[in-house]
Amino acid sequence: MAMSWTTGRGSDLHIAPAGGRGRRAALESALRDGIRTGRLRPGEVMPSSRALAAQLGVARGTVVEAYSQLQAEGYLRARRGSGTEVASEAVTAPRSPRLPRAAAPLIDFRLGRPDPSSFPRRLWLRAVREALQSAPESAFGPLGPQGDSSFREALAGYVGRTRGVLTEPELMLVCGGFIQSLRLLCEALRARGARTIALEDPFIPDHREVALAAGLEVITLDVDEHGARPEKLLRGEADAVVLTPAHQAVLGATLAPERRAEFAAWAAERDAVIIEDDYDAEFRYDRQPVGAMQALAPDRVVYAGSASKTLAPALRIGWMALPPTLVSSVIERKRRVDRGTSVLDQLALAQMIETGSFDRHVRAMRRRYHRRRDLLTAMIDRVAPRMRIAGTAAGLHLVALLPDEPNLEDEIVDAAAGRSLALTGLARFRHDPQESTPGIAIGFGAPPEHAYESSLAALEGLLGEFSDRLS
Amino acid sequence: MAMSWTTGRGSDLHIAPAGGRGRRAALESALRDGIRTGRLRPGEVMPSSRALAAQLGVARGTVVEAYSQLQAEGYLRARRGSGTEVASEAVTAPRSPRLPRAAAPLIDFRLGRPDPSSFPRRLWLRAVREALQSAPESAFGPLGPQGDSSFREALAGYVGRTRGVLTEPELMLVCGGFIQSLRLLCEALRARGARTIALEDPFIPDHREVALAAGLEVITLDVDEHGARPEKLLRGEADAVVLTPAHQAVLGATLAPERRAEFAAWAAERDAVIIEDDYDAEFRYDRQPVGAMQALAPDRVVYAGSASKTLAPALRIGWMALPPTLVSSVIERKRRVDRGTSVLDQLALAQMIETGSFDRHVRAMRRRYHRRRDLLTAMIDRVAPRMRIAGTAAGLHLVALLPDEPNLEDEIVDAAAGRSLALTGLARFRHDPQESTPGIAIGFGAPPEHAYESSLAALEGLLGEFSDRLS
Numbered sequence: 023m024a025m026s027w028t029t030g031r032g033s034d035l036h037i038a039p040a041g042g043r044g045r046r047a048a049l050e051s052a053l054r055d056g057i058r059t060g061r062l063r064p065g066e067v068m069p070s071s072r073a074l075a076a077q078l079g080v081a082r083g084t085v086v087e088a089y090s091q092l093q094a095e096g097y098l099r100a101r102r103g104s105g106t107e108v109a110s111e112a113v114t115a116p117r118s119p120r121l122p123r124a125a126a127p128l129i130d131f132r133l134g135r136p137d138p139s140s141f142p143r144r145l146w147l148r149a150v151r152e153a154l155q156s157a158p159e160s161a162f163g164p165l166g167p168q169g170d171s172s173f174r175e176a177l178a179g180y181v182g183r184t185r186g187v188l189t190e191p192e193l194m195l196v197c198g199g200f201i202q203s204l205r206l207l208c209e210a211l212r213a214r215g216a217r218t219i220a221l222e223d224p225f226i227p228d229h230r231e232v233a234l235a236a237g238l239e240v241i242t243l244d245v246d247e248h249g250a251r252p253e254k255l256l257r258g259e260a261d262a263v264v265l266t267p268a269h270q271a272v273l274g275a276t277l278a279p280e281r282r283a284e285f286a287a288w289a290a291e292r293d294a295v296i297i298e299d300d301y302d303a304e305f306r307y308d309r310q311p312v313g314a315m316q317a318l319a320p321d322r323v324v325y326a327g328s329a330s331k332t333l334a335p336a337l338r339i340g341w342m343a344l345p346p347t348l349v350s351s352v353i354e355r356k357r358r359v360d361r362g363t364s365v366l367d368q369l370a371l372a373q374m375i376e377t378g379s380f381d382r383h384v385r386a387m388r389r390r391y392h393r394r395r396d397l398l399t400a401m402i403d404r405v406a407p408r409m410r411i412a413g414t415a416a417g418l419h420l421v422a423l424l425p426d427e428p429n430l431e432d433e434i435v436d437a438a439a440g441r442s443l444a445l446t447g448l449a450r451f452r453h454d455p456q457e458s459t460p461g462i463a464i465g466f467g468a469p470p471e472h473a474y475e476s477s478l479a480a481l482e483g484l485l486g487e488f489s490d491r492l493s
Numbered sequence: 494m495a496m497s498w499t500t501g502r503g504s505d506l507h508i509a510p511a512g513g514r515g516r517r518a519a520l521e522s523a524l525r526d527g528i529r530t531g532r533l534r535p536g537e538v539m540p541s542s543r544a545l546a547a548q549l550g551v552a553r554g555t556v557v558e559a560y561s562q563l564q565a566e567g568y569l570r571a572r573r574g575s576g577t578e579v580a581s582e583a584v585t586a587p588r589s590p591r592l593p594r595a596a597a598p599l600i601d602f603r604l605g606r607p608d609p610s611s612f613p614r615r616l617w618l619r620a621v622r623e624a625l626q627s628a629p630e631s632a633f634g635p636l637g638p639q640g641d642s643s644f645r646e647a648l649a650g651y652v653g654r655t656r657g658v659l660t661e662p663e664l665m666l667v668c669g670g671f672i673q674s675l676r677l678l679c680e681a682l683r684a685r686g687a688r689t690i691a692l693e694d695p696f697i698p699d700h701r702e703v704a705l706a707a708g709l710e711v712i713t714l715d716v717d718e719h720g721a722r723p724e725k726l727l728r729g730e731a732d733a734v735v736l737t738p739a740h741q742a743v744l745g746a747t748l749a750p751e752r753r754a755e756f757a758a759w760a761a762e763r764d765a766v767i768i769e770d771d772y773d774a775e776f777r778y779d780r781q782p783v784g785a786m787q788a789l790a791p792d793r794v795v796y797a798g799s800a801s802k803t804l805a806p807a808l809r810i811g812w813m814a815l816p817p818t819l820v821s822s823v824i825e826r827k828r829r830v831d832r833g834t835s836v837l838d839q840l841a842l843a844q845m846i847e848t849g850s851f852d853r854h855v856r857a858m859r860r861r862y863h864r865r866r867d868l869l870t871a872m873i874d875r876v877a878p879r880m881r882i883a884g885t886a887a888g889l890h891l892v893a894l895l896p897d898e899p900n901l902e903d904e905i906v907d908a909a910a911g912r913s914l915a916l917t918g919l920a921r922f923r924h925d926p927q928e929s930t931p932g933i934a935i936g937f938g939a940p941p942e943h944a945y946e947s948s949l950a951a952l953e954g955l956l957g958e959f960s961d962r963l964s
Contacts, residue, residue: 047781054657058788087780095657095784096750109750116791118663119817126631141633143625146837150621154614159941162612162805186525186566192589198669198831205830235829282567283580309558310518313566317529320587334633336836346590358706359676360669364835365807366617470630 028077035061037078045080049088057097060112068098068106127444129477130468133272133419134226134301134331139470140387141334145379146370152377153369165365167357169196169341173368176375177341181327184381185300186313188320189343195352196363199340200299203326204229204264206359207297207342208236210351216261216295222250224272224451224458229264229299238262242453245270247412249277252284262295267315268303272451272463273421274413282315289322295345296323302331302417304384307392311416321345329371331418331467332384339367391418394466394474401478406485406492409461418467421448424460427491431460438484444468445481499548506532508549516551520559528568531583539569539577598915600948601939604743604890605697605772605802610941611858612805616850617841623848624840636836638828640667640812644839647846648812652798655852656771657784659791660814666823667834670811671770674797675700675735677830678768678813679707681822687732687766693721695743695922695929700735700770709733713924716741718883720748723755733766738786739774743922743934744892745884753786760793766816767794773802773888775855778863782887792816800842802889802938803855810838862889865937865945872949877956877963880932889938892919895931898962902931909955915939916952 028034037045037052056062068074071089075082089106092098099109161170168174174191181187197203208219219233223242233240241260243250249270255263265285267277277285289296296319303311316325320343328340344352356362374380399411402422409422424430431447438445446463449455469477485492499505508516508523527533539545542560546553560577563569570580632641639645645662652658668674679690690704694713704711712731714721720741726734736756738748748756760767767790774782787796791814799811815823827833845851870882873893880893895901902918909916917934920926940948956963 054784054788058659091781091783093750094747094780096753096786096789099750109754110789113659113788113791115659116661116664116817118661119820135635138630138632138634147622147625151618154618159609161609162807163609163939164606165807165809188529188584188586190587190589193587198834201829202831231829276565279564279567279570279580309565310562312562313525315567317525317584318567318581320584334836336633336636336833338636338831338833338835346587349590358672358702359830360673360809362807362809363669364809364838365805366838367835468634 045078046084046088049078049080049084050091053088053092054095054097057092057108057110058113058115062108064108064111066108067101068108070105127439128442129473129480130444131464131466131477131481132444132446132468133463133465134335135465135468136331136334136387136418137390137467137469137471138334139472140390142379142383145374145383146333149370149373149377149379150366152373153366157369161365161369165362167195167362168353169194169363170365170368170372173372174341176372178343180375180380181314181325181341181343185303185311185325185327186317187325187343188317189325193344193346193349195342195344195349195356196368197340197342197356198338198360198363199328199330199335200301200326201228201232202359203324203328203340203342204232204297204299205236206352206355207262207295207324207348208233208238210348210355211262211295212237213351218258218260218262220255220258220260220263221453222264222266222270223453224448225264225453226271227451230453233264240453245273245275247275249275249281250285252281252288255285255288260294261292262297263289264297264299265315266299266301268300268306268312269413269416271299271301272413272448274415274417274419276312276415277315282318286315286319286322289319294322295348298323298325300325300327303327304332305388305391305418306416307388307395308415316343321347324348332380332387333371337367339363339371390471391467395420397474397478398464398466398481401482402485405482405489408492409485419463419465422462422464424462425491426460430488430491431458431462434462434484434488437487441480441484443477443480443484516549517555517559520549520551520555521562524559524563525566525568528563528579528581529584529586533579535579535582537579538572539579541576598910599913600944600951601915602935602937602948602952603915603917603939604934604936605806606936606939607802607805607858607889608861608938608940608942609805610943611861613850613854616845616854617804620841620844620848620850621837623844624837628840632836632840636833638666638833639824640665640834641836641839641843644843645812647843649814651846651851652785652796652812652814656774656782656796656798657788658796658814659788660796664815664817664820666813666815666820666827667839668811668813668827669809669831669834670799670801670806671772671797672699672703673830674795674799674811674813675703675768675770676707677823677826678733678766678795678819679704679709681819681826682733682766683708684822689729689731689733691726691729691731691734692924693735693737693741694924695919696735696924697742698922701924704735711924716744716746718746720746720752721756723752723759726756726759731765732763733768734760735768735770736786737770737772739771739777739783740884740887742770742772743884743919745886745888745890747783747886748786753789757786757790757793760790765793766819769794769796771796771798774798775803776859776862776889777887778859778866779886787814792818795819803851803858804842808838810834810842861942862938866891868945868949869935869937869952872953873956876953876960879963880956890934890936893933893935895933896962897931901959901962902929902933905933905955905959908958912951912955914948914951914955 071085316323325343448461449458542556787794796814919932920929
């Protein structure tokens with residue numbers, strides 16, 4: 023039943039009971055709205071509860087309670103003497119600013135993105151069910167910043183078994199993905215006196231941003247077909263280095279064995295830290311994945327992984343195997359920034375790892391991405407034979423190096439954007455874009471499976487535009 | 494079938510095929526272990542693949558592949574000339590440091606902790622199922638730092654309906670709980686020139702730590718039975734204030750209507766920001782919850798809530814309704830620190846809100862906590878009548894003020910610890926502990942439901958020890 027009444031200023035307030043919450047709630051809501059919108063002005067005297075109750079046809083107690091509630095909230099106040107008046111000014115409902123919002127490309131070949139249609143919904147639901155059935159009460163209390171201990175146990179087994187990482191659950195920290203890992207590490211290193219961090223070049227630009235935000239200086243290491251080159255470290259003053267040994271983050275090389283040894287020796291000599299960003303090593307196509315370099319120097323290397331490529335980046339779950347000397351400072355930093363990472367995702371992923379369904383999912387995805395890679399390289403070989411393909415042994419992207427013609431990289435990326443097709447030019451990954459070798463990075467993980475062939479056809483159409491220069 | 498061979502140094506390496514991964518994996522694993530443990534030393538020449546294959550009774554290709562894998566990982570290297578030798582030093586498996594680990598108290602009356610046995614496992618599972626069935630593919634792609642849009646829509650409706658917050662989905666940010674909210678806000682405010690933040694005193698000490706870490710100076714506001722007092726703000730230079738209007742974070746007062754108006758007027762005049770920490774307002778026992786003060790000044794007040802009290806702190810999910818001027822800077826900061834918050838928790842909670850099961854859960858918990866509060870206050874009135882109880886109108890804790898006798902607070906807290914019973918003395922929540930009024934804060938949310946009565950009996954036993962001074 024709708025109610026209405028006429029304010030002292032002569033305008034009508036209509037009061038419609040809100041879903042299931044009755045007359046009092048409806049009255050309160052109408053009064054709040056009347057005050058917020060200025061139809062009831064500060065100082066305006068409200069009718070007595072008796073009068074308003076009669077006017078609305080409700081019990082007097084309803085009005086008394088509504089007045090009392092709105093007094094507690096600051097909308098009304100008792101008048102000197104007696105009665106009730108409006109206490110609060112009209113309020114403009116906030117309007118959201120127009121945020122710059124990049125339109126999502128229709129066809130996505132960006133780096134570091136797994137197939138969003140591949141998230142194993144059924145397996146995940148089963149894992150959540152099992153986790154909810156078996157989790158102890160204490161899992162739902164305040165969790166430690168280090169992460170759930172059963173998950174760390176599952177993880178330590180997983181990274182040991184699949185990546186050769188030498189660690190134990192007490193040395194592991196669960197966090198919100200690699201960016202958070204890197205931030206926690208940079209801040210912990212800065213706090214213990216580190217000043218300079220080395221990054222591979224090309225790199226993921228966000229990593230430089232994180233290092234700089236933590237107050238570190240950044241130097242860069244050249245990368246060739248054997249991975250990052252350690253020379254600059256040996257003569258420099260860096261306190262830490264971020265490496266992508268399994269699949270160089272942009273160019274795709276596997277870090278050569280001698281280089282691994284050189285980096286490890288440098289870290290030992292300089293008491294420095296190596297951060298091993300093992301971002302997509304599960305997907306190795308020509309052989310079994312090359313083991314993590316962490317095991318060569320577990321006292322110097324932080325091993326960092328995540329489920330962003332194997333399950334979904336939207337899960338925001340990652341992990342580190344830490345050298346003993348860094349464990350307590352990094353955990354403490356995690357406690358300070360956000361207390362810990364969502365426990366339910368941890369419990370579910372622990373289930374998936376322990377039941378083997380995670381490994382099965384990864385194997386199935388490896389087959390899927392292997393096929394995608396082969397289709398992509400075959401297409402490029404066919405329509406753009408002058409593009410030299412690199413970095414195909416592993417991961418979710420490859421690099422297509424271009425003939426050295428002025429502006430060709432920019433032209434291709436621009437033409438792609440014109441076709442709502444997202445590609446990334448290699449210059450974007452360089453510390454100094456002027457030094458970049460022309461080429462494009464093509465992430466073949468991002469298109470959903472049902473759209474992969476059509477996405478590839480669109481890419482073929484794009485490359486066809488440049489056939490005079492690429493074939 | 495186990496295999497074994499004798500190294501050049503005369504020791505035996507035993508090779509047992511690892512679960513399902515076959516001989517090659519077992520051989521690789523044995524070689525890695527042999528090198529890591531020093532049984533195979535750097536420079537030691539490995540048998541030829543032919544000889545080792547014969548010795549082990551495996552195909553020669555198996556040994557060739559294993560050697561190749563270990564070369565890629567840096568354990569072995571090709572010798573000048575021919576053959577293979579050990580490349581890597583023995584590695585000591587890292588040992589975790591003994592971290593200081595506080596033993597969990599058996600009986601937990603600490604603040605801000607909901608009943609861990611109350612997590613609605615069945616409802617959550619159903620919500621996850623529905624979310625997994627209905628989520629679009631794009632939910633599993635890289636998520637925006639602001640949080641899932643369908644969750645923000647559900648949240649904007651929820652905080653509007655239950656807390657009177659005036660906002661819209663585009664003004665909301667999903668994050669990892671209040672500590673992260675406060676950190677993001679302090680950093681964003683500092684970046685735009687803020688220098689000083691005011692906290693209520695008593696306060697949650699972690700909030701001071703977060704503000705200081707962000708580079709802000711902290712001043713404190715006195716608190717009385719009407720909540721925080723604004724006087725010091727009016728003469729001071731603060732750029733922001735953290736308030737707990739619904740239930741002062743320790744003493745439990747509801748912020749009085751005139752105070753709300755004074756804080757809002759101060760913020761408008763000084764172009765300052767009010768951070769409304771609405772940490773447990775859902776649990777109001779004497780009336781319906783007092784609406785958020787955000788609605789009095791949505792352009793100045795950040796409303797911050799979380800599911801830490803209504804569901805579980807281990808979920809690490811919280812939200813803010815932001816003034817339009819802060820939206821883009823806080824979102825950008827969230828992007829930089831961790832990219833976003835786990836999407837699956839967001840999707841599940843959105844389902845719970847939209848189907849009404851979240852509201853039903855909150856109502857059921859309110860009844861549970863109401864009963865607990867009544868049992869607790871009745872017990873205190875009975876056994877310790879000289880303790881004055883305050884802050885009972887809402888939330889998950891109350892305050893028991895003590896007769897002003899030297900050291901009584903410390904004695905009670907120490908005696909409690911001796912009984913594995915966790916209570917907190919009020920001094921711990923003061924900027925200057927010397928200024929504290931003696932008393933203890935008792936969180937009645939923390940004990941699991943099945944243990945509440947026995948926990949209360951333990952507390953009664955403790956207070957009985959002090960009956961000469963408390964009754």
